[in-house]
Amino acid sequence: MERELRDTARRLLEDKTVGVVVGYSWNRKKTRTTPVFVTKPEDAERLIFNPLCVNNLSVYLTRKYPDVRALGRIGIVAKGCDIRNIVVLMAEGQIQREDIYIIGMTCSGVVYRQELWEGELKPEIMPTKCHNCDVRNPHLADTVIGERVSFTPPETPQGVVFDRIREIEGMSPSERWEFWMGHFSRCIKCYACRQVCSLCYCERCITDKNMPQWIETSAHPRGNLAWNLIRAMHLFGRCTFCGECERACPVNIPLNILNQKLAMVAKEAFDYSSGYDPEVHPPLRVFDPEDREDFIK
Amino acid sequence: MILRRDNIKRLVELVTSTGGVFVAPVVDTRQVVYRAIGSGEEIELNYILPRNSFKEFLFPQTEVIARFSMNKGGVDLENMDITPPDTVIFGARPCDTASLPSMRAVFTWDYIDEFYTRREERITVISIGCTQGDDDCFCTTVGLSPESRKGADIYLLETEQGDFVVESVTDRGRDFIQRYEEVFEQRGDVKTKALFMPERIDGIDVERIKGWLSKKENYQSPLWAELARKCIGCGACTFTCPTCHCFDIMDEAGLLEGERRKNWDSCQFDFFTLHASGHNPRDTQFKRWRNRFMCKFNFYPNKFSSRGCVGCGRCIRVCPVRLDITEVMEGISKEQ
Known part of the structure; x- marks a missing residue:
């Protein structure tokens, strides 16, 4: 999954489809994930994706970040839940669909807080949103990375x-x-x-x-x-x-x-x-x- | 001297029964926090570092500094009388106590801020050397350690039995032990627990950072955007930081009367440097982050003899985007 993500990001940067890829990378100790702005194709290797990727990176798409927009068209690594925010930003006229390139990630859930991670994604460390998620397969994306997840949320929301x-x-x-x-x-x-x-x-x-x-x-x-x-x-x-x-x-x-x-x-x-x-x-x-x-x- | 764990409750009773305030670590909503307590039962001694620093007991997040009311003749102003109670900070960590000289430096620098100094004159700080820590502790990288007595009046070391070996550091500490001598016992044959020493981060050189920051041309270095672009501009780091001290003066008033308040402010907020003209010299977030870093590792050490950063690691733990200050320190240490 990460291989495919990195290759996609590199290609997008090489052919100038995007000027920057906003995604996740490791901290120095490789214990926590943190947002990263990749502008050079060779830096695409820094990108990662795993259940510690909790941040909703769509915050960097807003007008509050003129310096991110200045890097060019934005490619964004997004889970289904993050894409829901992107959809609201579009519905509210904050971003145009063509201004961004959505790299949708299929997702089996994330941790509620990174501090809870002990090497395995267990239901008890997942937030309520993951237990009821109906967008584990991204509903709006330019490309989708990862295998299709089969998961049906419970009829009555739980958590x-x-x-x-x-x-x-x-x-x-x-x-x-x-x-x-x-x-x-x-x-x-x-x-x-x-x-x-x-x-x-x-x-x-x-x-x-x-x-x-x-x-x-x-x-x-x-x-x-x-x-x-x-x-x-x-x-x-x-x-x-x-x-x-x-x-x-x-x-x-x-x-x-x-x-x-x-x-x-x-x-x-x-x-x-x-x-x-x-x-x-x-x-x-x-x-x-x-x-x-x-x-x- | 020895302070038995069982005697801490008695100490709380003695201090609070004479009108004093006793601040200690307690658990609140799954977090350990420094809080003024009513009984020793509440104290939690199994902790790394409280979520808040204890600066709020010297420099409250919000406090009234004047009242005003309007009448036909004009405006009546009322000064606030500052008479803080004797306050004990128990279970402070050495990183937190080291921040006291830093706070004092800024609040007594070109103006004596009595809202701070009068409180500071009335506190007794009892620190406990750390027997546990985590990945985000970096006191040893900024020249401190769990053995540091800086800023403490009394320094405690935990024994294998869970009691504490007592060392008075200042006159205030000696006076305190004398006043409450009934809870302290003579030291017997005890063994203290090993202290948790955070690993010193090799790639970081604080002096070198200061040198790089002092060079004017580096102010506009592209490195800033690279290292701090992800900052989202909340104030979590500054509000949990034991040395951050910025405040704003706000009026809260009804039609005819109101109060003037001193509230914590944060250099990370986009309105912090907004001019009345509409111009903002720190117009993007990484420039605001640059300011916080400059303050800690350049302005502070150049202006005062005390340090701007004590390595407690709170800003790393609370950051919603995990912007790790030690990674920036490392990045800048590599620069020439």
Whole structure:
């Protein structure tokens, strides 16, 4: 699989189909994977692909990275879940299909966090998204690398995140408040959740708007609540549940619960799941007279 | 002297019952963190390094530095009275304690920041030599080690039995041991556990890095983009770093009254250097990353006698894209 990936990347760089391939490589000690920008054909040998390749590299496709765009047309190594984000970027007019070359990787799952890796991909170290994945064979790509994976996601979604959602739904409003305020109180306002997210591409985030200051930047409970809620709202119907924000969070705030719940609401209210079709716009971006109205009570 | 593990609880009681604050490693949401505790039961002593540095007890992430209110006659300003409690930092690691002189240097450099110094005057730092570590520890590469007493008032070494051999490092440490003498015992025949020495990374030469960074032409080197392009511009590294100290002043107000706050800020944020004109001298992310590296290995050692990086490795562990500072140090050490 890696051989094929490297050969493909080298060919793309040699014939100038792309100016850069954004992919994964090893760190110095070969214990963790890290993003790499390959611009020379001979450096294609640095590319790797394995269950430690957790990063959603589509973040580098956004307008936040003019220096990556300056390297030329971008070839991107992407798993199905990463491609879902690319699809949203296309649906929202952030990138044109022809501006990128998608090297789709078939995938049997990744680890929730690289620190959990002990040499073998076991179900218990995989994130909830992998257990319910319907894009293990990339749904949109210029070329697909790897053998076709046969995997049918369970009919009823399964995993820790869904268990937790059910648990929270059983709580009283004050218990829920306590649950979330407890988690948000740890927030250090590092904005890793925003920065790692390819759908948080605003050049000026609302929390950086300070005339007036809409969102308090202080890491006190009020400011932390405001930040985490506004981010969740801004991702409604757009978030693909790739899980990058929760993985990036240095204080372990369970953002996947929030995001998956929002995805469930989007599905329920608008029959919409993000990241499958670039021609269909996210629900809060379009006006449709056929929209149901009975969900607002 | 010996501090028996069973006596730590008593020490917590003695300190907190007289109005003091006792900070120690505890487990919270699958992580070990430094936290002010109410009882010694909470302490977790099986840890490599807490997720946070203890700088937040000297330099809080957010703090009110003034209040203001408007009335018909004008604006009333209210200063904040800073009277911090006596604070004990227990179970600090030698890398973290080594950051104290670095913080002090910057907060007392051209202006005495009393919000910092008054707290620092009231802390007693008790460090424990590391008996465990991980791949990301690199203190030995920046000239420190688990044996370093720098910044500590009392230094502890764990014994085979799980108790601690006590060594007072400063007068403050000696005073502390005297004040709480009932929990300390005379040293018997004990054997201490071996310390975890991170392997020194051969390819790194801190002096050479400083030399390369000092050359103006290298500021525009293409190496920066190559080594740091993947940085996504979050503040996780700076906020967990024990020596990063940048802050922003923010007003939070209603219609007629409000407060002025001092909040942690990060040179990794794209708005950090944005000018009012709209111009941003650090317009791409690798330039912001370059600044953090320059700060640690050039500005700091040139301006102060203390170090900018203590090799704790937190920035490596928390980085969502695994941008490993030691790999950049290695890359630059190779340059002429």
